[in-house]
Amino acid sequence: MFNDISSPLALLHTRRSGKPRDMIGPGPDADQLHAILAAAIRVPDHGKLAPWRFVIVRADQRAALAGLLTDAYRAEKPEAGRLEIEAMEQFAHQAPSLVVALSSPVAGSKIPVWEQELSAGAAIMNLLNAAHASGFVGGWLTGWAAYSDAVRDAFGTADERIAGFVFLGSPSREMEERPRPDFETVVREWTK
Template sequence: MSLPSPLQFLDARRSVPSKQLGEPGPDDATLLRMLASAVRVPDHGKLVPFRFIRIEGDARHALGERLAARTLHLDPDAAPAVVEKDRARFSHAPTIITVVARLTAGHKVPEQEQLLTAGSVCFALLQAAQALGFGAQWLTGWMAYDEAVAATLGLAPNERVAGFIHVGTPQMEAPERDRPDPAALLTDWAP
């Protein structure tokens, strides 16, 4: 059996919706292997402007309960379906890795570049999960930008959620979607 070329592997990358991710998730050794690949991103200044928070097992449901409570705090008239959606957000995939951007203000490396490094980690983690036979989806949602959720997750004032990477075993084939034509996006600059 011949392995696909690296470009074929990249071309086959697709997100698996978190609702289609089930057990098993990666064990500790497999997760650490995935993270070892994910941290090999451009990092101007060698700041390592990211860290990880793993959410698994009952912690997923506890976080969902806190999200539901936060939803009702923000909107006491929220529809029950909205509250239930927030309660279930982290209950599908067996493993969620929160990629946290750790931003150093006033550094010669602009915060934008630090944030891009953390975003690159999110994408590399998606690729690593797929390479090891798992499905994954990078999600944010309102909770990635909410100060109370950040406090719940234990984020410092200089930290932001770059993404919640949901990882598990695909329960069905991941859907393909239309992709942009790179030739239509390319322009040449000339003086």
């Protein structure tokens, strides 16, 4: 592993996303994935609504996922070329493990949907940090499939949205750090 997780804060300082297309095995086994998801759902949640769901796509279901994505893509874009279809297949097959994260806001709640969506994002962030803490690398992707109603219907209901496809695995090589925002640009003291 290329991750320095010698202290809890170092864990957070060193987390970075992996490119799902570059991930190799091992991914988390069933017990490890359970522990990662148990951490994901331990998240701030105004109103205790649990406005998120996680759907595990097993390794033996990746071909079915590829069929779902390519069928949905062709239905929406009948003129789709071979490269676009291959991109859908690659998306479905990449990385050892996949969890589809859904934003599942509770309709009619006095808690604004915005806050429920924030909780969903926080849960995915917990998932990524828990994966890192477990020695794996994660990647949070959306892309065309996340905004397809047909794909959404295969994982959830019309009231839900795909918040992300979260791929998990091991890095195939040392991961490069990306430029991070300048601290002073994004953090300041209030000057009133």
